[in-house]
Amino acid sequence: MNSLRKLMDCGQSCWLDNLTRGQIRSGELKELVTGNGVRGVTSNPAIFNNAISKGNDYDEQIAQLVTENRSVLEIYEALVVKDVRDACDVLRSVYDDSEQADGFVSLEVSPYLAHDTEATLEEARRLFHAVDRPNCMIKIPGTSRGLPAIEQCLYEGVNINVTLLFSVQSYEEVAQTYVRALQRRAVEGKPLKTVASVASFFLSRIDVLGDQLLGHLMIPAAADAGSPRPERLLGRAAVANAIIAYESFKRIFSGDEWESLAAQGARVQRPLWASTSTKDPLYSDVAYVAPLIGQHTVNTMPEETIAAFSDHGLCRANTVEEGLAEARRTLGELAEAGIDIDLVTRQLVNEGIQKFIDPFNKLLKTLALKRERLLREVTQHQSIAAGASKGGVASAQASLDAKQYTRRLFARDPYLWTFRPEEAEAIRNRLGWLGCPEDFSGRVEEIVRFAEEVRDDGIESVVLLGMGGSSLCPEVCRETFGRQQGWPELVVLDNTDPAAIKRVKSAIDPARSLFVVASKSGTTTETISFYRYFLALLQKQLDAGAGRHFVAITDPGTPLAEEARREGFRRIFENPPDIGGRYAALSYFGLAPMALAGIDIAKILQSAQRMHASCGPFIPAEANPGVSLGILLAMNRRLGRDKVTFLLSPAVQSFGLWAEQLLAESTGKQGTGLVPVEGEEPDRPDAYGSDRLFVSIALRGDEFRKAGRRLEALEKAGHPVVRIELADKFALGGEFMRWEFATVTAAAILGVNPFDEPNVAESKRNTQKLLDGWSGKAPAGAALPLFEEDGMSVFCEDIARLFPGEKPQSISELLAGFARGSERSGYVAILPYFAETPARRRKLQALRTRMRERAGTAVTVGYGPRYLHSTGQLHKGGPGNGRFLILTWGAPGGLRIPGKSFDFATLQRAQALGDCRALSDKGRAVIRVHLGRSVDKSLKKLADMLA
Numbered sequence: 028m029n030s031l032r033k034l035m036d037c038g039q040s041c042w043l044d045n046l047t048r049g050q051i052r053s054g055e056l057k058e059l060v061t062g063n064g065v066r067g068v069t070s071n072p073a074i075f076n077n078a079i080s081k082g083n084d085y086d087e088q089i090a091q092l093v094t095e096n097r098s099v100l101e102i103y104e105a106l107v108v109k110d111v112r113d114a115c116d117v118l119r120s121v122y123d124d125s126e127q128a129d130g131f132v133s134l135e136v137s138p139y140l141a142h143d144t145e146a147t148l149e150e151a152r153r154l155f156h157a158v159d160r161p162n163c164m165i166k167i168p169g170t171s172r173g174l175p176a177i178e179q180c181l182y183e184g185v186n187i188n189v190t191l192l193f194s195v196q197s198y199e200e201v202a203q204t205y206v207r208a209l210q211r212r213a214v215e216g217k218p219l220k221t222v223a224s225v226a227s228f229f230l231s232r233i234d235v236l237g238d239q240l241l242g243h244l245m246i247p248a249a250a251d252a253g254s255p256r257p258e259r260l261l262g263r264a265a266v267a268n269a270i271i272a273y274e275s276f277k278r279i280f281s282g283d284e285w286e287s288l289a290a291q292g293a294r295v296q297r298p299l300w301a302s303t304s305t306k307d308p309l310y311s312d313v314a315y316v317a318p319l320i321g322q323h324t325v326n327t328m329p330e331e332t333i334a335a336f337s338d339h340g341l342c343r344a345n346t347v348e349e350g351l352a353e354a355r356r357t358l359g360e361l362a363e364a365g366i367d368i369d370l371v372t373r374q375l376v377n378e379g380i381q382k383f384i385d386p387f388n389k390l391l392k393t394l395a396l397k398r399e400r401l402l403r404e405v406t407q408h409q410s411i412a413a414g415a416s417k418g419g420v421a422s423a424q425a426s427l428d429a430k431q432y433t434r435r436l437f438a439r440d441p442y443l444w445t446f447r448p449e450e451a452e453a454i455r456n457r458l459g460w461l462g463c464p465e466d467f468s469g470r471v472e473e474i475v476r477f478a479e480e481v482r483d484d485g486i487e488s489v490v491l492l493g494m495g496g497s498s499l500c501p502e503v504c505r506e507t508f509g510r511q512q513g514w515p516e517l518v519v520l521d522n523t524d525p526a527a528i529k530r531v532k533s534a535i536d537p538a539r540s541l542f543v544v545a546s547k548s549g550t551t552t553e554t555i556s557f558y559r560y561f562l563a564l565l566q567k568q569l570d571a572g573a574g575r576h577f578v579a580i581t582d583p584g585t586p587l588a589e590e591a592r593r594e595g596f597r598r599i600f601e602n603p604p605d606i607g608g609r610y611a612a613l614s615y616f617g618l619a620p621m622a623l624a625g626i627d628i629a630k631i632l633q634s635a636q637r638m639h640a641s642c643g644p645f646i647p648a649e650a651n652p653g654v655s656l657g658i659l660l661a662m663n664r665r666l667g668r669d670k671v672t673f674l675l676s677p678a679v680q681s682f683g684l685w686a687e688q689l690l691a692e693s694t695g696k697q698g699t700g701l702v703p704v705e706g707e708e709p710d711r712p713d714a715y716g717s718d719r720l721f722v723s724i725a726l727r728g729d730e731f732r733k734a735g736r737r738l739e740a741l742e743k744a745g746h747p748v749v750r751i752e753l754a755d756k757f758a759l760g761g762e763f764m765r766w767e768f769a770t771v772t773a774a775a776i777l778g779v780n781p782f783d784e785p786n787v788a789e790s791k792r793n794t795q796k797l798l799d800g801w802s803g804k805a806p807a808g809a810a811l812p813l814f815e816e817d818g819m820s821v822f823c824e825d826i827a828r829l830f831p832g833e834k835p836q837s838i839s840e841l842l843a844g845f846a847r848g849s850e851r852s853g854y855v856a857i858l859p860y861f862a863e864t865p866a867r868r869r870k871l872q873a874l875r876t877r878m879r880e881r882a883g884t885a886v887t888v889g890y891g892p893r894y895l896h897s898t899g900q901l902h903k904g905g906p907g908n909g910r911f912l913i914l915t916w917g918a919p920g921g922l923r924i925p926g927k928s929f930d931f932a933t934l935q936r937a938q939a940l941g942d943c944r945a946l947s948d949k950g951r952a953v954i955r956v957h958l959g960r961s962v963d964k965s966l967k968k969l970a971d972m973l974a
Contacts, residue, residue: 031064031333033342038322040129042067042299044329047078048085051113063337066121068114069133069166069188069301069327073386075107080393089394093401096633098640099394106394107134108157115160122162127221128294133188134158135166137645138383139434141191147176155185164188164223168380169201177201181208181222190227190301191379193372198272198298201226202279205296209288220292225299225325228272230315231306232375233265233368238307240366255360262310264361264368266318267354273298273321273347280323299325304332313340321347388428388647395650399641406637407751407758409652409765411659414747419662423776424648424655433654436771437461437644443775450780457782459605460767463613464635464760466603471629474615477598478622481541482514488535489515489623492557493545493616495692495896496608497580499685500617500763504626506681507756514625515541521893523553523935525922527862528560537565541597543578543620547608549585552791553892556934559925562594580615607782609689609897612763627757634760642768653768656749660690660701660720660769661776663747667852668720669906670885672704674738676729679753680706686766687889688897693770693781695901701773702854702901702909704885708876709737712744716884718852722749726756786903789948790895793941798929801937814838817968818959824947829954838956839972845910845954846881846973853908855882856898860891860915860939861962870966877973878912892938899942903949911946911953915939917960 031041043056043065050056059065079085085106092102114132115122121130134154140147151165165180167173168191180187181204189201205224212219241257279285280295303315303326311317312335316326320342328336361368399408413420427433435443439461441454481489491501498521505517520531542561546554558577565573574595581587582604591599600615611617613635618628642653649655660671671690673683683705694700723738725731742748753762774781812820816838823829829848835841849855855878859871871888879886889898891913902909918932929937939955946953958965 029063030337030340030342034320034326035064035066037320037342037344039320039324039326040066040297041333042069042131042325042327043333044069044301044303044327045074046070046110046114046132047074047082048110048113049078049082051110051117052084056114057117060118060121063333065333066118066125066129067131067133067325067327068118070107070111071135071166071386072138072383072390075103075110076386076390076393079106079390086397089397090401093398096636096640098643099391099398100643100645102394102398103391104154104157108154111163112158112160115158115162118162119160127161127223130162131164131186131188131223131225132160132162133164133166135190135383138168138380138387139431139645141168141170141380142172144172144175147173148179151176151180151185151187152183155180161221162186164225166190166227169197169226170376174200174204178204178208181205181224182211184217184222186223188225188227188299191376192226192228193233193268193375193379194369195268195272195275196369197372197376198226198228199275199279202276202296206279206285206288209293213288213291213293218292219288220294223294224296226296227299227301227327228269229302229375229379230265230269230300231302231304232379233268233371234262234310235306236371236375237264237361237366237368238262240371241364244364255364257364260357260361260364260366262307262314263357264366264371265315266350267357268368268372269298269300269319270347270350270354271358273319273324274351276323295323297323297325299327301327303327304329317341317343317346318350319347321345387645391645392647392650395641395646399650399652402637403754405754406634407753407761407765409656410750411655412742412748413659414742414745416659416662416666416668416747419665420655420658421649423658423662427648427654427658427772432648432772432775433642433646433651434644436768444771444780444782454780454782456605457607457610459603460607460610460613463606464632464639464764467613467615467618468629468632468636470618471632474619474622474628478619478625481597481623482625486515486539486541488518488540489543489620490518490520490531490535490540490561491543491545491620492520492554492561493543494521494551494553494893495688496611497545497547497551497554497616499688499897500612501620501624503681503685504617504621504759505624507679507759508624508626511625515623517620517624520557521553522862522890523556523892523931523938524860524862525918525920525931525935528557528922528931530862532564537561537576538568541576541578541623543580543623544587544591545580545616545620546585546587547582547602547611547616549581549587549590552794552934555587556924556927556931559927560922560931563925578619580619609692610767610782612685613760617763630757631760634758635764638761638764642764651768653765654772656765657769657772658776659747659749661773663720664699664701664773664777668718668747669700669852670702670704670719670854672707672719672721672885674709674721674723674734675705676725676731676734678726678729678756679724679759682724682759682762685763689766689770691898691901691905692784692787692896694774694777694779695898695905696779696783696785697904698906699777699779700901700905702885702887702905703898704854704887706872706888707879707886708872709734711737712741712746715741715746716851718885720747720749722751724751724753724762726753784900786945786949787895787900789903789945790899790938790942793944794937795941797937797941798934801929801933812957814841817965818961819965819968820957820959822943822955822957823953824943829952841954842969842972843881845912845952846878848952849882849884849910850908851884853910854885854887855879855910855912856894856902857886857888858891858894858911858913858942859888860913860935861918861958863890866963867966870963870970874966874970874973877970881973882910891942892935895938895942902951903945907949907951909951911951913939913943913953913955914958914966915955916958916962916965
């Protein structure tokens with residue numbers, strides 16, 4: 028008879044502290060059970076991570092789960108549930124032969140839940156029912172908040188292995204919790220025999236810490252002062268503590284109260300000696316087995332300890348009861364020596380939780396990387412070269428993991444971004460975007476059915492009237508996918524220039540068009556002005572039913588929603604009010620226009636769901652694509668690299684417009700912010716300063732060689748580089764999700780609220796003041812121009828601040844001096860207020876390139892008034908290192924806005940001048956160049972002046 032079977036005769040069961048699929052498949056586990064006397068199995072994340080990362084036993088199931096679009100956490104649970112279920116089947120004979128007293132397999136709840144009662148209870152129930160075997164045990168830490176969950180689980184009939192017990196007091200609380208649960212069952216007449224539990228009392232870790240503290244107290248060759256010498260107490264604390272705990276076990280599970288329960292079939296909650304592998308090589312390798320043999324106990328051993336005890340372990344009955352007096356003396360002497368065993372055990376609980384969290388994170392990282400590799404062919408792939416920020420990024424990843432950042436994010440915890448309760452409530456009402464992929468997947472059929480009705484009614488054009496977050500996502504998708512055969516053409520109007528409005532009018536047949544009026548607030552000035560113009564146009568063309576040519580996308584209860592009902596709009600899409608505008612891409616604001624244009628929104632959302640799962644609540648930051656990107660952005664911002672430069676392949680070039688708004692408006696406040704640079708031609712590494720971070724987003728197979736070569740050179744030069752490859756255009760859904768996660772993460776690190784826009788209203792107020800002042804009469808003139816040349820005029824409210832020395836004498840000198848005055852770490856923003864055309868885009872790009880050469884810094888371009896709803900927040904609330912060149916022109920008047928005393932040209936001019944004033948009031952360097960009536964010629968002249 029081997030030593031393990033002798034243990035059984037002494038009343039102790041040996042459980043294996045290991046579980047792998049290889050053991051089960053090879054028959055090794057069965058041999059240990061039937062041949063060696065192993066009577067149970069425990070598992071933990073470290074064991075599973077070791078098995079999953081080093082072998083291929085799990086690859087087939089992982090691949091299948093990935094094809095089912097399972098999240099990383101779902102994959103983890105599916106893998107471990109299968110192993111535990113199969114192990115339970117191997118041990119079922121032990122369970123049956125012992126009349127349900129033995130043969131258990133333990134499965135652990137997430138270590139992150141150690142202090143979360145409700146979440147622990149929910150997960151324990153789910154795992155127990157998923158395994159669906161009566162000899163399964165769920166491991167729950169015996170913390171103060173774990174105890175209520177343990178009691179409720181036991182009351183409900185869930186077998187529990189209470190883990191992380193170090194102190195006698197904690198053990199006694201757990202034992203009493205078990206008794207209370209049985210008493211509750213007894214009162215209700217529920218069977219007691221079917222409920223099983225063990226209390227895992229940890230050993231070797233106590234000696235590791237205790238010996239370390241004793242080592243600090245040792246004085247070489249010190250005279251015996253009458254107190255216990257520290258060296259005499261080495262390696263004795265753990266066993267002594269366990270012996271005292273066993274004495275408590277005998278006391279609690281005896282007497283009338285317990286006997287009454289036992290008469291109804293109740294079994295004792297057995298003490299389980301855990302952490303029994305010897306950590307100190309100078310101690311016996313069976314130091315935590317031989318002294319702790321006793322009736323109704325379990326010793327859970329790793330394979331090396333089982334082998335050692337089988338080879339040379341001495342088995343005597345009830346050794347745990349022999350050393351009670353010595354155990355009490357040992358603990359007394361430890362206290363006398365200055366070692367507080369209660370303090371030691373409290374510290375070990377916290378360390379124990381972390382020792383479970385670390386391997387759990389490694390396991391989820393392993394699974395996340397395996398999942399990402401399998402998904403690469405059908406979705407997107409991200410790689411990061413962090414450059415000099417590598418160390419800071421790694422530290423920030425560890426810090427966010429320790430703070431449970433992703434779990435708190437998915438729980439919609441507003442205190443990630445603020446400590447002020449009033450601000451927290453506002454943030455809480457802006458976190459609905461987290462649920463968009465799942466929530467709107469359930470609305471796809473409804474949206475598509477409506478789009479098909481519109482198409483089948485002969486609608487040829489869908490005209491989106493919106494600004495900023497209400498229009499940028501549809502604009503990106505329109506540019507990316509193009510017109511879909513058999514579907515209406517999507518047209519986006521987000522420019523108040525009369526020429527832009529007339530161009531839309533001439534390109535469509537209003538009677539065969541559907542106008543989508545998109546505004547979260549339902550009051551956006553530009554959007555409502557567009558709506559009133561086209562409504563009046565249709566009312567003139569149609570005898571009745573003009574409202575049927577309109578659709579509203581807005582929040583519930585807005586003025587736009589009320590207007591839509593009055594005018595009989597064809598449809599009102601009321602968006603969830605807890606989704607902010609710039610985070611609304613995957614809500615009605617983005618999906619409805621996409622569907623109306625024939626874009627497959629189900630595939631867009633499927634991509635978003637995959638990314639949502641990749642960024643899930645328990646995935647460590649390092650393996651989390653959205654969170655790791657956000658950390659990179661924020662940590663480089665702290666190093667002065669605040670220019671996020673997008674290099675986009677032709678097929679997804681327009682994505683930068685959406686990302687630009689998201690980053691700028693979310694982070695550009697309180698004197699900080701990320702400056703997105705999109706549409707810039709890539710240059711040599713030496714053309715850039717140390718303020719750049721580069722992001723490449725390329726569609727697989729898209730021609731992008733020049734940028735690829737530049738990226739390699741930039742990375743070699745030490746610039747941080749992010750490479751994202753998209754498998755297809757539908758992967759845009761995942762990119763919307765990735766960048767939303769990245770942006771809120773960067774904001775959390777930078778200490779700003781990513782959901783407000785505190786400075787946007789300044790330009791709006793200035794615009795309204797101008798319009799009120801001009802009401803009913805021609806617009807009043809601005810200040811006299813500084814220069815007038817070739818039909819152009821230049822205005823500046825504070826030329827002395829821009830040029831404290833010698834003043835420029837021409838537009839050319841002013842532009843050159845304006846560019847040279849830029850900080851090397853700053854940026855220049857060119858802000859044109861005119862209709863965009865391909866020719867003007869080219870001319871603006873030439874002006875931009877010349878300005879960058881002169882300024883030696885980043886130069887961005889943002890059309891007004893669109894930029895007021897995107898980068899405008901950054902310009903006024905950001906770091907204050909920008910210089911602003913506003914370009915206006917002499918737009919002809921006459922295009923009236925129904926119900927207003929001004930026309931679109933007046934509105935456009937008021938918006939430009941209003942933002943000039945807002946920027947100037949903030950102390951920003953701003954000049955305005957009025958291009959006159961010939962925009963194209965004037966743009967070329969400006970570029971030539973900077974040549």
